[in-house]
Amino acid sequence: xxxxxxxxxxxxxxxxxxxxxxxxxxxxxxxxxxxxxxxxxxxxxxxxxxxxxxxxxxxxxxxxxxxxxxxxxxxxxxxxxxxxxxxxxxxxxxxxxxxxxxxxxxxxxxxxxxxxxxxxxxxxxxxxxxxxxxxxxxxxxxxxxxxxxxxxxxxxxxxxxxxxxxxxxxxxxxxxxxxxxxxxxxxxxxxxxxxxxxxxxxxxxxxxxxxxxxxx
Amino acid sequence: xxxxxxxxxxxxxxxxxxxxxxxxxxxxxxxxxxxxxxxxxxxxxxxxxxxxxxxxxxxxxxxxxxxxxxxxxxxxxxxxxxxxxxxxxxxxxxxxxxxxxxxxxxxxxxxxxxxxxxxxxxxxxxxxxxxxxxxxxxxxxxxxxxxxxxxxxxxxxxxxxxxxxxxxxxxxxxxxxxxxxxxxxxxxxxxxxxxxxxxxxxxxxxxxxxxxxxxxxxxxxxxxxxxxxxxxxxxxxxxxxxxxxxxxxxxxxxxxxxxxxxxxxxxxxxxxxxxxxxxxxxxxxxxxxxxxxxxxxxxxxxxxxxxxxxxxxxxxxxxxxxxxxxxxxxxxxxxxxxxxxxxxxxxxxxxxxxxxxxxxxxxxxxxxxxxxxxxxxxxxxxxxxxxxxxxxxxxxxxxxxxxxxxxxxx
Numbered sequence: 001x002x003x004x005x006x007x008x009x010x011x012x013x014x015x016x017x018x019x020x021x022x023x024x025x026x027x028x029x030x031x032x033x034x035x036x037x038x039x040x041x042x043x044x045x046x047x048x049x050x051x052x053x054x055x056x057x058x059x060x061x062x063x064x065x066x067x068x069x070x071x072x073x074x075x076x077x078x079x080x081x082x083x084x085x086x087x088x089x090x091x092x093x094x095x096x097x098x099x100x101x102x103x104x105x106x107x108x109x110x111x112x113x114x115x116x117x118x119x120x121x122x123x124x125x126x127x128x129x130x131x132x133x134x135x136x137x138x139x140x141x142x143x144x145x146x147x148x149x150x151x152x153x154x155x156x157x158x159x160x161x162x163x164x165x166x167x168x169x170x171x172x173x174x175x176x177x178x179x180x181x182x183x184x185x186x187x188x189x190x191x192x193x194x195x196x197x198x199x200x201x202x203x204x205x206x207x208x209x210x211x212x213x214x215x216x
Numbered sequence: 217x218x219x220x221x222x223x224x225x226x227x228x229x230x231x232x233x234x235x236x237x238x239x240x241x242x243x244x245x246x247x248x249x250x251x252x253x254x255x256x257x258x259x260x261x262x263x264x265x266x267x268x269x270x271x272x273x274x275x276x277x278x279x280x281x282x283x284x285x286x287x288x289x290x291x292x293x294x295x296x297x298x299x300x301x302x303x304x305x306x307x308x309x310x311x312x313x314x315x316x317x318x319x320x321x322x323x324x325x326x327x328x329x330x331x332x333x334x335x336x337x338x339x340x341x342x343x344x345x346x347x348x349x350x351x352x353x354x355x356x357x358x359x360x361x362x363x364x365x366x367x368x369x370x371x372x373x374x375x376x377x378x379x380x381x382x383x384x385x386x387x388x389x390x391x392x393x394x395x396x397x398x399x400x401x402x403x404x405x406x407x408x409x410x411x412x413x414x415x416x417x418x419x420x421x422x423x424x425x426x427x428x429x430x431x432x433x434x435x436x437x438x439x440x441x442x443x444x445x446x447x448x449x450x451x452x453x454x455x456x457x458x459x460x461x462x463x464x465x466x467x468x469x470x471x472x473x474x475x476x477x478x479x480x481x482x483x484x485x486x487x488x489x490x491x492x493x494x495x496x497x498x499x500x501x502x503x504x505x506x507x508x509x510x511x512x513x514x515x516x517x518x519x520x521x522x523x524x525x526x527x528x529x530x531x532x533x534x535x536x537x538x539x540x541x542x543x544x545x546x547x548x549x550x551x552x553x554x555x556x557x558x559x560x561x562x563x564x565x566x567x568x569x570x571x572x573x574x575x576x577x578x579x580x581x582x583x584x585x586x587x588x589x590x591x592x593x594x595x596x597x598x599x600x601x602x603x604x605x606x607x608x609x610x611x612x613x614x615x616x617x618x619x620x621x622x623x624x625x626x
Binding site for chain 2: 114116119133214
């Protein structure tokens, strides 16, 4: 009971601290994720056209997600990027690639070959095939990939404080250092809320972007 | 000279579409299409038919350059295919495929007008054209325009697939087994509807199928292919009467008009997939099956496919009204004669005509399994064919009679 009371007190007495860390957490998630989308989606689309690209692209993304997250962070230091926001953002970016690459590829390759044949036979250019046929039909699959990348990134981002990137993780670390559970909770609760909000938001987006004709 | 050469003089000015020595090979394998030469006159429906792997689909897909020929050339409206940009070319043609390929994320209206959108037409104009086309096949635009393909049955979807190919009013329509995925009833319905549609809009059509029934009912000219080459080019009637060789004859199979009724075996004329029901089936279900398939008798078979008997609609109805709960097998009547596939058409005719109350006779193999059905209708068709051949023979004799006297004298 006292724990809740203390936590509540921490929230009311240090709203600025919590907001600051939450905000840091937000861009620790948003920047790498945005970058991952901007890189992974076009690159994978290219890989659906130039098949031999897919192996290296997917292989790289896969490797990045297979490396234990802590090791990936440590690696950033080892390769000389030092500590702080930049190496953390880079590590998070690399970590977020795989689900997006995978789902973009699966989404586009999964478009009914009959639909693609009909479209080509009616005279779409290869751009039109992508924009008018493949993208609309693959979008909800791509969004699902972004959704799992987002949730993973939010989880991973709390670790980023280990290399001095700030965020809610640093509150958690601080609390653990001071053996203060209320400070730990002040870091964990917003992190959990953030994860659920993001998940909820993305599942809505996914639903909205599913073409009406594909909804069951 | 082969038939192909005779039927398609190179440089035919009447032709809207011409293949000149078109060859396609994929990698090191035997060519999929070899020296394909054909000219398609404007307004004709040409059916490419042959066993699977004969190159018919490859030939079709070379017309809209989804596949590039390895050798030879294709001429569309007097222009070499290479002078068209592939995308531009495809927008001038109509294209219907077996897999239908409607865009699942677009409404029916947008699907029909897809090519119009590619051609840059305004949304209102596209919608108006889609409505117009829906009306042409008797579908209410108010009901269909804004629905999605998944809400439609396969038959309805392919109707839309056909309309889509007509939207931009192309002169040439390419159809790759358009009705192949539909059930037989739906297929026939769409064939009829399409033929009706073609009477209102004059189009040149290249139609690929492997179904000879379909070819015979649709084609102005049938092009029979084998191993990538043309075996025979002829109108349906001619191909039936004068198959170029054994292969054509066997491919035409039961459709061939045989010269004398005695030459026809029951296997040639029988309905190969009669309406049947297992003996354990219920009475009401059997009656429903009859209604659906529009027949007035059913062949009843046991679990092994052996003939149990025949049951008639009137009988079935009487028993249902009397509240009979027994399976249909208990009503099956086995007293009537049966035929073997090797029996001659004359035997079948004789048996059917000598039993006034019979409409049809089951055809059983040596193990008593049902393999077909001969109806009075089948025999009337047979008789009709025989009479037509007889008339032809007379005509030929008459021609011979008007020829130089010296030849007739003998």
